[in-house]
Amino acid sequence: FAQFGAANRQGKQNPLMLIALAVIMPLAATIIRMAISRAREFEADRGAAMITGKPQHLAGALRKLEDYARGRVMANADEQSAHMFIINPFSGVKSALGSLFRTHPSTQDRIAALENLRSRLEGENGVKEYFRK
Secondary structure, three states, X not given: OHHHOOEOOOOOEOHHHHHHHHHHHHHHHHHHHHHHHHHHHHHXXXXXXXXXXXHHHHHHHHHHHHHHHOOOOOXXXXXXXXXXXXXXXXXXXXXXXOOOOOOOOOHHHHHHHHHHHHHHHHHHHHHHHHHHO
């Protein structure tokens, strides 16, 4: 931990700094892992929308799933399996820290991204149709 400032100039380690780093580093790693998981979720949505060419259908399905899950906690869900669900299995649970430790982006954010993709695809298709004439 000396490279992180846990040792002074004489090479003696500062125990308080070591304890602080022992707490902060795993927390930072967890936050980064959760952020990567959310980014992958957005990328999976984008990929599915590009394959089907119908992002509005995926957005509609997400709305239905969110409506069903709202106010409920899925019975077989736990923190270790949360990443395997289509939507956040704990969407019925309110968290004081908000989305910091979520494995999934909010459904509203996913739907907004899909609607943005839809408008871009329609814009591209409009340009392609214009040049076909």
